[in-house]
Each structure stands twice: as C-alpha cells, then as structure tokens.
Amino acid sequence: MRGFFRRKERASQIQPLPKKDSTMKLHHIDLTNLKPSPLNVRKHGGEDVSDLVPLIRKLGVLQPLLVRPNCEGFEVIAGGRRLKACQIVAAEGDESFPPVPCAVMEDGDDAAAIEASLAENIARLPMDEIDQYQAFAALVKEGRTLSDIADQFGVTERLVKQRLAIANLIPQVLTLLRKDEIGGDTMRALTLATKAQQKTWLKRFRDPGDRAPQGRQLRQWLLGGEQIATSVAIFPPEAYTGAIVTDLFGEEAYFADPEAFWSLQMAAVAEKIEAYRQRGWSDIVVLEKGSYWYGYEYRKATKKEGGKVFVTLTHSGEVTFHEGFVTEKEARRKQAVADRSDGIEIEDKASRPELTKAALNYVDLHRHAAVRAALLNEGGIALRLMGAHTIAGSNHWRVEADPCRADKHETEASLSSSEATTAVAQEERAVLALLELDEDGAVMGNRHADIGAVFQALLGLEDGDVLRILTFVMAQSLSVGTALVDTLGSLLSVDMGAMWQADDAFLGLIRDRQTLLPMLEDIGGKAVAEVHKASPAKVLRSIIRQCATGDGREKVEGWVPPYLAFPAKGYTERGGIPQTA
16 A cells, blocks of 8 residues: 555646547546536445445556546546545545546536446446436436437437436335335336325325235326326316215215216316417317326427417326427427528537637636626626526526415315405516516416516616515415415414405315314304304304305404414314414
C-alpha cells in the first residue's frame, strides 16, 4: 500500500495527459474534487463495495472514472462504486490519497451523461426495473424518443414503454416491489390500474383476512372482474333506476346492473362531448374501453394549435377527459411542416457550430450569473418573474392546483354549486383575462402557456393586479386536508355560514348515532334532542335536515357544524375530524 501512495501522480489537483480524442480527455483529479452525480442511474444495489476496497487498496484505480465538471469540481457519471471504495481506502490511511484517473466528458449534455451511466451499469450489477424506469424517464425528459433510447441500448421499444409505464404506480406499490413483497407480474398488472384501483388493491393486500389478486388474476380483476362503483358515474344518480348493492363494511356502493350503468354513462359522455364542441373543441377522440393513457405519448396543445380532447374509459367505469393534447407523432409532424414553411432547413449533423458545447456552457453560465446578480436589486421584476414561473412552469418550477377530488358524486355536486367554488371560478376568469390567456384554459397547470409571454403580460400590469393573480394562484395550489387550511381559516376569520349551507350530501355522510344525537342538540336545542334520545339514526338525520333546510320545521339560519368551523372540532372525543394546527 505504501508503494501505491508513492505514485508520481500525487503532485497536483489535475494533471492532464495527452489524448487524441478532443471530447474525452484523461486527467488525474484529487479525490476531494469528485462527487457522485445525481444523473447516475443506479439508485439501488451499489451500496456494497466490499469487493472493490481490497483491489483499490492493493492496486489503485485501474479503470478511469467517467466524470464531467460542475460548480463543485467534478461529478462522477460512471464509477460511483469505485469512488465510494476510494473514499473508504482514503479514510483508512494517514497519507493523502493520490489523484484518481478520470475520463472527462464535455459539460452540458444531461442526456449523454445519463446514457453513459446507464450503458456502464447495464454491463455491471443488474439494475432493477425501477432504476431502469427512472433512467429512461430522465432521457425522455431530455428530449430522447423511445426509438432513440431503444437503439442506444439494444433493447426493444416495447421494453422502454414497459419501464416508462412504472410512472403510473403509486409510491406504496413501488415500496412493495422494492421489498420483494410483490413480483414483477403483479407490478406490471398494476401499471394498468388507475390510482384509485391501486389503492383499493393495496387495502386488500394489507388485509390479513383478504386474498388480494396477483399476477394474471389481478389483470382479470382490473379488466372487468370487479363491480362498478357508484362513485365513478358522471350521470345524475337519480337517472339509474336499478338496484344498488351496498358494502355494509365500507363506504362504497355498486351498480347491480352494469348494462344499465354503461348506457347512462355513455349518454353522459356524449353530452360532455357536445359541450366540448360548443366550446370550440372540434376534435374529441374516445379511446377504446380499457386503453391506458400514457402521458409521454402526448403533448399539450391549445385549441388554436390543433389540440384535441381525448376520452379514456376503464373497464371499472371511470371516465377521464384529457383536454388539450395532440399525440407526440402529430406534434413532431406539425413542427416539421412549420419549419419547412419558415424556410428552416434541417441542420447538417456534420456541420460544426460556432461555439463548442464547452464554450457555449461557459457563455451560458456567465450570462446567467450576471443576470441573476442584477435581478437581486429588482424586486418588482422578480415578483413578476416568479408569477410567470408559477403559472407556466419551467425546468425548476412545478406548481399545480389541488385537484379537489371528491369520493362521491354527491360531494362533487355539492362543492360545484357552493358559493366558495363560484367565487373562485369567477376570479379565475378575471385572472385569465388579465393574463390574456384562453378563457377555456386554466391558470394553474397551464403547461401550454409560454412562460415568456406570461412574463411579458405581468410586466405590463400594475402591482395590485400582479398581487391579485398571485393570490389566486396561491389559493388554487393550497392543499386539501392539511393543518394549514385550519390555520388560515382562523387567521382570515372565514365565515362558513356565508359560504356553506347544509345539504343532503353532507347529512347523508353522517351515519353514526353517537354523532347525530349531539348534532341534533347543536341545531335543534336540548329539548328536541332529549325527546329523540332513543330515536334511530335515520330519524335523527331527518330532524336535523328539517332544521337545516326549513322543510317541516323552522329553519336554523347560519348553522355550521363544528367540523366545518375554524378551528375544527368534533362532537365526540373519537377523532376523525379535519386536521388542525
């Protein structure tokens, strides 16, 4: 080992060696200047380096690490296990660790770095499917097509698509896969499931008394073997006249007549399609039942850009409208036509640009640093720039409106007709007008909006209007069901009596008699509650409804149950109330 530490390369931080290849040069770099790269595709399975430590302790680093420069020195694209082994050996000795041989890549090409890491790791310790998915997804984000990725690594496009489909899995399922609690067949079947279906399956899987389907049986369960829940219906519940099967041990109910359900569901789909056409969407595509929506195969587009509405239907009855998309193939074809009409010729791959990648990176970094420093003194511009990033998104920004998903159709109908929802919808139309955006679109998650155009629109607005827009954006992105909602409700002195009125959707969800009795006392008084203290839950709920609506009794104006107040409270000590700060 002493002989190893007496190597001549110790002297300097970087000692370049001549090499003919101008894009990949060999250097010897101090160990302290080497850091793992976030682009390294191996996230799991590389922690154990006990096989490398003895070799590096005795012989040193025989195979150069693949690195590229960053703001902290160099990041290791390929060779992370060797780097870790070097760090262990360096910590053992009193002498300084000699410079490490490294092949230095040009900076600025994330996709090339990912490819280099993936190519090395494919030939080494086997990567699991999740690592492969994360690597392929990163390449897609960098602009690589499925065909490019398949050709680069000698795999089929089908395999690439299979790995990318893992994006549909919820984190809990990925954890089961990591722990080998489910097999690959089960994982692949779950990629066909919606988020709701995955959660239902997960609940069954974790129930010791239940036998959750797996593998082929799981696929059959997902593709039509399960009853259709009433919550997936997009038609009014009163339109269905058949029998409803209720789960006595759960919150869900099911249609006993699937044929009647699909007749009503497709009629409702047709009505929504007609509404889209009335709003100017001329092309609505209904995908075959059971076809899965793979987001990477589509690109966001406005109506003016030829965007379509795609409708997906699952075998379990769920319907989703994907508004404003074109297929990736269509987008590429239109771009090619536009380029030819503008006189843009496809660049000769053999032509040399004026600046090399390294030179362009140098220019980009210095321009960026200068602009960033100047922006520190321009709070008004920075505020507008932040607003543009929040609305349109960028490489480092992604802010989404909370989807406000309802578990039941009745809840969704109640929410959509509330005073609060109406106020938010009116404000959104006003904000879209201020930004000069399509009124049929949305302020939040408006990924087809050009960030530069949004920024220019904000520059032309007064501070008050900018604050109004950002206030709306914050309100839209506030998460449902968090303690922060309770804190803000108290801080802002929100009057729920002005925003909410008791309805059947709420009362129908309160089924526990021990809760209904104090609720009746709250709205009807102690005398009424005393008279009905032995009455069944159905009777208690009926009297509460009469007091809240004035149907048969004097209406109690402004009644708000403590669940909806700020801070939220319950009628009992059993919990199950909104989160509080």
